[in-house]
Amino acid sequence: GAVVSQHPSWVICKSGTSVKIECRSLDFQATTMFWYRQFPKQSLMLMATSNEGSKATYEQGVEKDKFLINHASLTLSTLTVTSAHPEDSSFYICSAPLAGGPSEQFFGPGTRLTVL
Amino acid sequence: QKEVEQDPGPLSVPEGAIVSLNCTYSNSAFQYFMWYRQYSRKGPELLMYTYSSGNKEDGRFTAQVDKSSKYISLFIRDSQPSDSATYLCAMSEGTGGFKTIFGAGTRLFVKA
Numbered sequence: 127g128a129v130v131s132q133h134p135s136w137v138i139c140k141s142g143t144s145v146k147i148e149c150r151s152l153d154f155q156a157t158t159m160f161w162y163r164q165f166p167k168q169s170l171m172l173m174a175t176s177n178e179g180s181k182a183t184y185e186q187g188v189e190k191d192k193f194l195i196n197h198a199s200l201t202l203s204t205l206t207v208t209s210a211h212p213e214d215s216s217f218y219i220c221s222a223p224l225a226g227g228p229s230e231q232f233f234g235p236g237t238r239l240t241v242l
Numbered sequence: 243q244k245e246v247e248q249d250p251g252p253l254s255v256p257e258g259a260i261v262s263l264n265c266t267y268s269n270s271a272f273q274y275f276m277w278y279r280q281y282s283r284k285g286p287e288l289l290m291y292t293y294s295s296g297n298k299e300d301g302r303f304t305a306q307v308d309k310s311s312k313y314i315s316l317f318i319r320d321s322q323p324s325d326s327a328t329y330l331c332a333m334s335e336g337t338g339g340f341k342t343i344f345g346a347g348t349r350l351f352v353k354a
Contacts, residue, residue: 132285168347169347170330170344172342219285219286221342231286231332236284238283
């Protein structure tokens with residue numbers, strides 16, 4: 127199946143700093159990528175839809191100025207958590223569907239963010 | 243009411259048992275139905291994918307979709323300890339850029 131990678135897999139940062147998470151589609155082009163966050167023992171919550179070459183679409187309640195998304199190429203989307211606070215600590219996962227293919231998502235391995 | 247309802251469990255079964263996992267949904271526009279398996283601290287991996295109503299079988303796994311009842315199921319035969327994971331149902335109205343809505347996930351434990 128298609129492969130999606132994320133980097134870093136785990137990051138610890140101080141409160142007030144910014145953290146960038148990369149999501150790459152390794153063997154296919156992804157015009158759309160999705161960013162989710164997942165709290166322990168809870169399901170995936172869609173944060174935003176990242177579209178190559180255009181602005182991301184954010185879900186209701188997600189601060190676009192805090193969670194900056196850039197989708198500059200067909201294989202890379204980045205999520206930057208700006209001025210991170212402890213409540214931003216979570217598991218962040220990206221996914222990408224195959225363009226023109228069925229609806230299933232291929233997920234990255236996730237990034238665990240801990241804000242001290 | 244959530245668009246997709248799934249019992250979070252946990253569900254504990256002995257090795258070799260048949261496992262039944264279910265989800266209900268309210269959006270009649272959903273056409274694509276998926277089951278994902280997620281191990282702890284890992285990203286979800288696609289297990290089964292079904293379009294519209296019907297059954298689909300893959301090895302020990304069978305997915306069923308009943309659109310008239312807005313009900314989907316995943317059956318695992320001869321369950322193994324390695325099947326212990328969280329199983330998420332997911333559904334979407336269309337392909338590619340359509341949003342996928344996930345259930346809460348059911349935690350399954352298969353005891354040796």
